[in-house]
Amino acid sequence: MSSEHHVVVSWSGSAADSEPMIELLEQAGYAFTVKNEDATHLEIVVESESMRGLRDAVDELLVQLSSLED
Secondary structure, three states: OOOOOEEEEEEEHHHHHHHHHHHHHHHHOOOOEEEOOOOOEEEEEEEEHHHHHHHHEEEHHHHHHOOOOO
């Protein structure tokens, strides 16, 4: 029986700031949800069958998101 590990990365900010992140997430194929309330809330789900794979996947997500910084 294989196990699956997951991490949920949450982000909140303006709708304008979320647009490039949503585009990146869609292009990269990440599972995520968007909620628009007082602010825009993103929840990004990263999954892997191993802890090492999960760590690598989260690291890759953070590298991709950091590429959007000014």
